[in-house]
Amino acid sequence: MGLLSKKDAKLITDPLADNNPITIQVLGICSALAITAQLKASIVMAVSVMAVLGIGNVVISLMRNIIPSKIRIIVQLVVVAALVIIVDQVLKAFSYELSKTLSVFVGLIITNCIIMGRFEAFALGNGPWRSFLDGIGNALGYGVILVIVGFFRELLGSGTLLGFKVLGDPIEKTGLYAIGYENNGFMLLSPMALIVVGIIIWVQRSRNKDLIED
Amino acid sequence: MSLKSNLHNLKEKYKGTKMAPAFNALHTFLYLPNETTHGGTHIKAADDLKRTMNTVIMALVPCLIFGMFNAGYQHFAAVGTPVEFLSWDAFYIGLIKVLPLVIVSYGVGLAIEFLFAVIKGHEVEEGYLVTGMLVPLIVPVDLPLWMLAVAVAFGVVIGKEVFGGTGMNILNPALTIRAFLFFAYPTWMSGDKVWVHGAVERAQEVANGANVDVISGETILGSLAQSNVAGYSVADMFFGFIPGSVGETSTLLILLGGLFLIFTKIGSWRIMLSSVVGALVMGLIFNGVVSSGWITESSKFYGLMSETFWHHLLIGGFAFGTVFMATDPVTASQTNKGKWIYGFLVGFISILIRVFNPAYPEGVMLAILLMNVFAPTIDHYVVQGNVKKRMKRLKVKTA
Numbered sequence: 001m002g003l004l005s006k007k008d009a010k011l012i013t014d015p016l017a018d019n020n021p022i023t024i025q026v027l028g029i030c031s032a033l034a035i036t037a038q039l040k041a042s043i044v045m046a047v048s049v050m051a052v053l054g055i056g057n058v059v060i061s062l063m064r065n066i067i068p069s070k071i072r073i074i075v076q077l078v079v080v081a082a083l084v085i086i087v088d089q090v091l092k093a094f095s096y097e098l099s100k101t102l103s104v105f106v107g108l109i110i111t112n113c114i115i116m117g118r119f120e121a122f123a124l125g126n127g128p129w130r131s132f133l134d135g136i137g138n139a140l141g142y143g144v145i146l147v148i149v150g151f152f153r154e155l156l157g158s159g160t161l162l163g164f165k166v167l168g169d170p171i172e173k174t175g176l177y178a179i180g181y182e183n184n185g186f187m188l189l190s191p192m193a194l195i196v197v198g199i200i201i202w203v204q205r206s207r208n209k210d211l212i213e214d
Numbered sequence: 215m216s217l218k219s220n221l222h223n224l225k226e227k228y229k230g231t232k233m234a235p236a237f238n239a240l241h242t243f244l245y246l247p248n249e250t251t252h253g254g255t256h257i258k259a260a261d262d263l264k265r266t267m268n269t270v271i272m273a274l275v276p277c278l279i280f281g282m283f284n285a286g287y288q289h290f291a292a293v294g295t296p297v298e299f300l301s302w303d304a305f306y307i308g309l310i311k312v313l314p315l316v317i318v319s320y321g322v323g324l325a326i327e328f329l330f331a332v333i334k335g336h337e338v339e340e341g342y343l344v345t346g347m348l349v350p351l352i353v354p355v356d357l358p359l360w361m362l363a364v365a366v367a368f369g370v371v372i373g374k375e376v377f378g379g380t381g382m383n384i385l386n387p388a389l390t391i392r393a394f395l396f397f398a399y400p401t402w403m404s405g406d407k408v409w410v411h412g413a414v415e416r417a418q419e420v421a422n423g424a425n426v427d428v429i430s431g432e433t434i435l436g437s438l439a440q441s442n443v444a445g446y447s448v449a450d451m452f453f454g455f456i457p458g459s460v461g462e463t464s465t466l467l468i469l470l471g472g473l474f475l476i477f478t479k480i481g482s483w484r485i486m487l488s489s490v491v492g493a494l495v496m497g498l499i500f501n502g503v504v505s506s507g508w509i510t511e512s513s514k515f516y517g518l519m520s521e522t523f524w525h526h527l528l529i530g531g532f533a534f535g536t537v538f539m540a541t542d543p544v545t546a547s548q549t550n551k552g553k554w555i556y557g558f559l560v561g562f563i564s565i566l567i568r569v570f571n572p573a574y575p576e577g578v579m580l581a582i583l584l585m586n587v588f589a590p591t592i593d594h595y596v597v598q599g600n601v602k603k604r605m606k607r608l609k610v611k612t613a
Binding site for chain 2: 180181182184185186187189195198202
């Protein structure tokens with residue numbers, strides 16, 4: 001990456017793998033379980049979080065020297081809340097159906113632990129450009145897991161991807177369904193999302209033994 | 215060269231390699247190994263883990279054989295050409311439907327156990343021997359084999375291996391497998407069509423306009439929930455001539471299996487007894503609610519609530535779950551006082567779920583899984599209570 005210095009590039013790449021907010025820090029699990037039954041919802045959620053976290057980190061970073069430390073949590077909340085409302089309104093305006101699927105979970109981005117965590121841990125102590133990169137990086141790390149989970153849950157649970165019937169038609173019995181395949185209803189329930197996240201964590205830690213705590 | 219010495223030679227040949235655990239397991243599976251431990255004094259116990267498992271399997275065999283007869287008997291009764299219960303025709307249908315379930319269950323489960331043993335380099339553990347036998351007994355006879363294979367893979371990996379293998383699991387693997395099937399493929403695991411072989415196809419024919427009778431393959435729990443009638447006599451319920459999962463129908467044979475387990479000191483009589491008591495108490499409470507007139511016949515719970523309380527022991531999977539699954543030594547409570555509490559709650563909650571949630575008619579599965587999760591907590595408080603009692607005694611003495 002010629003554009004970014006090595007140190008800055010790490011801000012993006014670290015959260016993707018060895019410091020992933022979901023699988024390593026185990027933050028933001030609630031939304032990962034709730035909205036990943038469909039791939040499309042996962043992607044929209046990931047993009048929304050990226051917008052909120054990227055912009056929010058910059059705003060907090062710019063204000064970091066004038067926020068009194070005693071009321072910093074309230075200030076952070078105001079910033080997130082404002083950004084989330086904007087995202088919510090945009091979603092409602094341009095893709096109403098999807099915003100209904102995501103329902104309350106867009107609003108609940110406010111309580112997503114990753115966002116407050118990054119504000120506290122990074123934006124309060126770093127300049128705007130680095131904070132921006134850190135926000136994008138962490139949102140990407142979050143989004144990657146969401147997309148992986150959403151991919152498997154939609155494929156195995158509904159037999160579709162982004163709404164396309166990739167495995168054939170379950171009612172007309174075409175494709176895989178012709179030989180007796182059936183969708184796995186368990187995949188659509190939240191517990192299965194937890195198990196899929198668990199499997200991702202398992203795979204990641206058995207590939208990189210340094211991550212295993214004892 | 216006998217099979218035994220062949221196996222022994224193979225084992226010697228692969229000693230120290232990655233594949234060694236697989237051969238060791240095969241060897242000790244079938245024979246008592248020749249080698250003895252050296253040095254020190256050892257107490258030899260005849261009942262190692264494999265013998266324990268084999269004993270449980272022996273207790274399950276009558277249920278399996280009966281299940282085969284019953285599968286055919288129910289099938290012919292349902293399609294309108296009833297046959298004698300103990301007839302070759304009935305057994306044949308049962309054999310060709312049930313045997314593949316057993317083979318798939320053992321094949322997939324043991325393959326995964328062997329795989330994990332080779333990868334992780336430990337000995338193959340025998341935990342799957344009983345699970346593999348339990349699984350075909352607690353599923354509907356018409357379950358597609360690939361679904362069973364997927365569920366077994368899930369149950370063994372997620373239910374057991376991720377926790378560290380046999381003896382470390384929190385949930386009973388056989389019930390994990392059944393719960394997976396239940397939530398993943400509900401159309402194959404509940405309703406009135408799945409319990410009798412051929413009922414699904416038959417319903418399809420009727421829907422297409424064929425001139426045949428619709429068969430009723432409804433379990434007693436299902437018909438009680440829907441139409442308030444049991445439809446079978448108490449004797450049928452006790453001996454097991456009723457539709458249901460393969461091996462769960464005959465309370466008589468389960469009872470004999472249970473007595474065998476108690477006699478060989480492998481199953482805990484405390485858990486079995488307290489679970490029965492728990493179920494009876496809950497059944498009595500519901501009977502009391504009905505007889506005091508708090509609910510009327512129009513209530514959707516009326517059928518199941520008004521069923522005579524001790525009938526609950528005979529219908530559904532209660533007896534099977536209590537005898538063979540609640541007593542699983544790994545997932546049940548370990549302390550004696552804990553076993554009473556654990557068993558009582560298993561029975562109590564089973565009937566509670568059974569009556570109040572007709573969508574999950576088999577409450578015993580969910581009740582046992584729930585109590586599996588709570589078993590360590592129960593043990594913790596029993597042990598703490600004991601510690602406190604002894605501390606008190608110590609203080610009195612020293613004071």
